[in-house]
Amino acid sequence: MRTENHDALVVGGGLVGAAIAYGLQRQGLRTLLLDEGDVAFRASRGNFGLVWVQSKGLGAPHYQRWTRGSAEEWPALAAELREKTGIGTGLHQPGGVHICLSDEEFEKRGAAMARLRREAGNFGMEYRMIRGAEAREMLPGLGPKVAGVSWTPYDGHASPLSLLRALHTGFTGLGGRYQPNARVERGTAAANDFAVEAEGVLHRAPRIVLAAGLGNAELAPRFGLSAPVRPERGQILVTERTRQVLPMPTTTIRQTEEGSLMLGDSKEDAGFDLGQNPEVMKQIARRAVLSFPWIAELNLVRAWSALRVMAPDGLPIYDQSERFPGAFTANCHSGVTLAGTHANRLAPMIAAGALEPEMAPFTARRFDVRHAA
Ligand SMILES: Cc1cc2nc3c(=O)[nH]c(=O)nc-3n(C[C@H](O)[C@H](O)[C@H](O)COP(=O)(O)OP(=O)(O)OC[C@H]3O[C@@H](n4cnc5c(N)ncnc54)[C@H](O)[C@@H]3O)c2cc1C
The missing domain is CATH 3.50.50.60 (FAD/NAD(P)-binding domain)
Incomplete structure (x- = not known):
């Protein structure tokens, strides 16, 4: 040979x-x-x-630092790739939010964010828990069921x-x-x-x-x-394109450069099955509409599932x-x-x-x- x-x-x-x-x-x-x-x-x-930092590394400060480090490296990598290849990666890092749909979720999230900050130590971790008019001003069209959001300046998104x-x-x-x-x-x-x-x-x-x-x-x-490592299934729904309305990504909803909204973040133990579960799709859509009621007006044009690569x-x-x-x-x-x-x-x-x-x-x-x- x-x-x-x-x-x-x-x-x-x-x-x-x-x-x-x-x-x-x-x-x-x-x-x-x-x-x-x-x-x-x-x-x-x-x-x-x-390109997500908040919620990464709870109880594992080394992972929090590694993730933050990556968010910091991203702009240079994106610029270098664009220069070398002419291909834009669609990177935007305007900060990001996690939407909480009840007071209980908001309290729980606040506790997790406080713990992340404690664990960050000298490294620091900037975040805010935001409610009411301020959250609505940040994210136009936020629904009345939203109790509040957690925000960090580190988050963003890109075209994978x-x-x-x-x-x-x-x-x-x-x-x-x-x-x-x-x-x-x-x-x-x-x-x-x-x-x-x-x-x-x-x-x-x-x-x-x-x-x-x-x-x-x-x-x-x-x-x-x-x-x-084992598979963990995630499903994603994509809407038709619309005018740019979301100024920043959230954990479960982001707007692409082209204008589509991506809705997702489900987690299922389904082995290597790449099928789709309509119940899970409904939950994803329901949460999206509770977060932003105007999403109900948009048609879904695509949906798929894929398998995460998860360590225990x-x-x-x-x-x-x-x-x-x-x-x-x-x-x-x-x-x-x-x-x-x-x-x-x-x-x-x-x-x-x-x-x-x-x-x-x-x-x-x-x-x-x-x-x-
Ligand atoms: C629904 C969903 C949502 C996600 N959202 C995000 C997100 O918002 N942000 C984020 O950062 N990450 C996200 N992820 C995770 C991210 O997609 C994965 O971490 C990443 O794609 C893993 O890349 P990988 O190269 O390890 O694996 P893969 O993309 O699975 O690539 C593995 C490659 O190895 C090849 N391969 C396998 N076996 C062999 C072999 N024996 N010989 C040669 N080649 C082989 C395969 O052909 C494949 O090309 C998400 C994942 C899912 C499923």
Whole structure:
């Protein structure tokens, strides 16, 4: 079999793998991005598009910092991708709100936000709980059932498909090689020496990054790692386009640059079933109309479901193999939000050959799993 040598192999061409591959190639590593075909589960093509900070990392300050860091990296990444590829990512970071539909929700949210601030420590966490006329002034058309909102200045949104395209185009533009229809099933591993087979060619490199989303669960043990991720289904509804009315995104409703409203944020344990549940769709629509009654006038034009990539505690997994230095995993359920840190902070660590100590809490060892031999 023919052998090709590279500086790095990245398995999985979704948002996580593409951001890391882009970052590695930009660091000067000749990188091969191997990606399965369209049959694979692809969260990156079915998500909501928030670049979201509030509510991330309750009880896990390292994740809060990592997320905030990514929101900070995003503008530079978006500008760089636009310059290199001509593709805009639709990034807007005007701040964002979470809408509370009852006093109970508002109180609970307030307590969670206060805890996030406490846990942020010196890092700080700016937020406000806003009620009444002020909330209505912020978000025109807010319904009478809305008890209040939590607001932070850090939140925003982007077009996930444009981001994915920009990362792929940026990566190949820098000389990276993207190989679609390349499902990696096995490989050989030794310290800083990895080989995988794709399309009858053996690809070797001193670094390998497993970023295959839900595929990582099966793949990681073959490289001395573990990635106990499972699917969590989310459904999204999309309305016809309308004039720009929403000045900022909310956790469950955002308006795209083109004018559609996206409604979403359901969470279901449905295994790998990519079907749609009408009851859940009704709940999404109901909550949206309670938040903004004028949404009831809009026609829904599309709906879909997609599978989140969830670790048992909902936090990302970033890991490196002790047995086979040079092998890494990356999994998260916020691949849009974290694109900034994946490209700008994680990729340089991987290029340097080891994760920095700040990444230690993200290891899969926190689940007490035995890393495969
Ligand atoms: C409904 C929903 C809403 C969401 N909303 C948001 C949001 O608002 N903001 C946010 O930040 N995140 C959001 N997410 C999460 C975000 O979409 C994911 O975190 C992100 O897409 C994960 O990217 P990934 O690259 O890890 O996985 P995927 O997109 O699943 O990509 C994995 C890739 O690996 C490939 N692959 C799999 N197995 C193999 C193999 N063996 N060999 C080669 N290739 C393989 C697949 O073909 C695929 O291209 C949402 C997700 C869902 C489902």
